[in-house]
Amino acid sequence: MTIFNIKPIICFNRGSIEYLKNIKNKRVCIVTDPFMLKSGTADKIIDILKDNKVEYEIFSEIKPDPPIEIVAMGVNKMRIFKPDVVIALGGGSSIDATKSIIFFTIKILNTNGGNYKKPLFVAIPTTSGTGSEVTSFSVITMGGTKFPLINDELVPDIAIIDANLVKTVPQRITADTGMDVLTHAIEAYVSTKSSDYTDALAEKVVKLVFDYLLRAYRDGNDVLAREKLHNASCMAGMAFTNASLGINHSMAHTLGGKFHIPHGRANAILLPYVIEYNANLKSENETESGKKYANLSRILGLPCASTNEGVRSIIAAIKILMNATNTPMNLQEVNIDKLDFLNELENMVNDALNDKCTATNPRKTSKEEIAKLFEEVYGK
Known part of the structure; x- marks a missing residue:
């Protein structure tokens, strides 16, 4: 038997980031890289969350080819905040790192009878390359070697494919x-x-x-x-x-x-x-x-x-x-x-x-x- 999985809801075309207006009465964690904050791209999300009076926190430590140490920092952030929604904003590195952060957070919080439910996972790519927003793949670097983690639990729930976010890609x-x-x-x-x-x-x-x-x-x-x-x-x-x-x-x-x-x-x-x-x-x-x-x-x-x-x-x-x-x-x-x-x-x-x-x-x-x-x- 062969299975074809089309799990994510895909919101596409210019302006599709407006989907985030549906998020209300939730705790949201935004995972991104420093440039997304500096460039103001993250503000597009933050403004929507503020308008909806959503409680949010930001983890912006993601680096290219994310090392396991960064993933561990993200897990610690999630473990304390326990968000209902996680939004990954950025290129493949940000989305891949978010996948691993969510995956390991759930494993840790649910050890010994915990009942933390998997948060709603929204992926918003700002480059047109990895396709990570719809895949079960996450590539993390350990000791100079890239290791692909493959698990259906890594697939985001919602992918927002908004071309307005890639107009300034070099x-x-x-x-x-x-x-x-x-x-x-x-x-x-x-x-x-x-x-x-x-x-x-x-x-x-x-x-x-x-x-x-x-x-x-x-x-x-x-x-x-x-x-x-x-x-x-x-x-x-x-x-x-x-x-x-x-x-x-x-x-x-x-x-x-x-x-x-x-x-x-x-x-x-x-x-x-x-x-x-x-x-x-x-x-x-x-x-x-x-x-x-x-x-x-x-x-x-x-x-x-x-x-x-x-x-x-x-x-x-x-x-x-x-x-x-x-x-x-x-x-x-x-x-x-x-x-x-x-x-x-x-x-x-x-x-x-x-x-x-x-x-x-x-x-x-x-x-x-x-x-x-x-x-x-x-x-x-």
């Missing part, structure tokens, strides 16, 4: 997060757990990214492009929370943990190499993943007279998109020292093999193959 972050969306969709599409339901979402997302990422990158005030990418990010999250991912993310997790490369950028760098590896173009037999990659080329109107041509077309199109958004093509271009890379290679290979995303990669891999792939991604 150009570089727009590119990185947009490529993250594309990677989510493509990995979900070829995952061993893909289905008709997840395929439909993934195909739409790939089309939206190719249609609108460059527009948003070149003109941040193109609200239609922003809105389409914001929707695409959420839809990609719906696809991969049900179909899971693959080695692209397994390798990106450890690369980000070891060398502090932004997650979306790491995914983008890996993507052309992983597609070629999964399609196994050197084999005489066509692979199922190769056929699906080729189908994406058909959807995009790219040359696809054969499976091999279709795979090469989608790889070429991704590289063109990367070049147009000034995204690095290999690890040398993000200034990773070769000796440092080689010193970490064995650890990264082991991390990638043990990552939960590897289990649903369409091509079964080995330690030697992952090592070779990492070396290819580093560049000559």
Whole structure:
């Protein structure tokens, strides 16, 4: 039996943050990062809560790639305040950290017969990339290594996809997060757990990214492009929370943990190499993943007279998109020292093999193959 979970209520289109006006007579905890406070973005939520005379507290200590120590601080805040509603505001780091904070708070408060009920969880993304607002994934950093926590209890109850909150996202972050969306969709599409339901979402997302990422990158005030990418990010999250991912993310997790490369950028760098590896173009037999990659080329109107041509077309199109958004093509271009890379290679290979995303990669891999792939991604 296969299950497709569409739990979150999704409020989308510009101005959807107004949904928060429905929150009354509750204790609310806002989890965010310092920039959301400094920029005034958090005020949009605070003003609504004040108008409704809602008691609230703010935990604004979230950092990129949230370490377990920050999660522990958030748990302590929650343990004391015991909110009825938790609102996560920010990018993937804020939403991922909030998931873990809620998860561990419930475990702690309900040890030895406690009866603290899970708070209503509202996720409001301010970047168009992770899709964390609709997924059961939370990635936390421990000792320089990123660990994905996967549990259905992590899925938010409500996701607010308001394009007004992403109009000021910088150009570089727009590119990185947009490529993250594309990677989510493509990995979900070829995952061993893909289905008709997840395929439909993934195909739409790939089309939206190719249609609108460059527009948003070149003109941040193109609200239609922003809105389409914001929707695409959420839809990609719906696809991969049900179909899971693959080695692209397994390798990106450890690369980000070891060398502090932004997650979306790491995914983008890996993507052309992983597609070629999964399609196994050197084999005489066509692979199922190769056929699906080729189908994406058909959807995009790219040359696809054969499976091999279709795979090469989608790889070429991704590289063109990367070049147009000034995204690095290999690890040398993000200034990773070769000796440092080689010193970490064995650890990264082991991390990638043990990552939960590897289990649903369409091509079964080995330690030697992952090592070779990492070396290819580093560049000559």
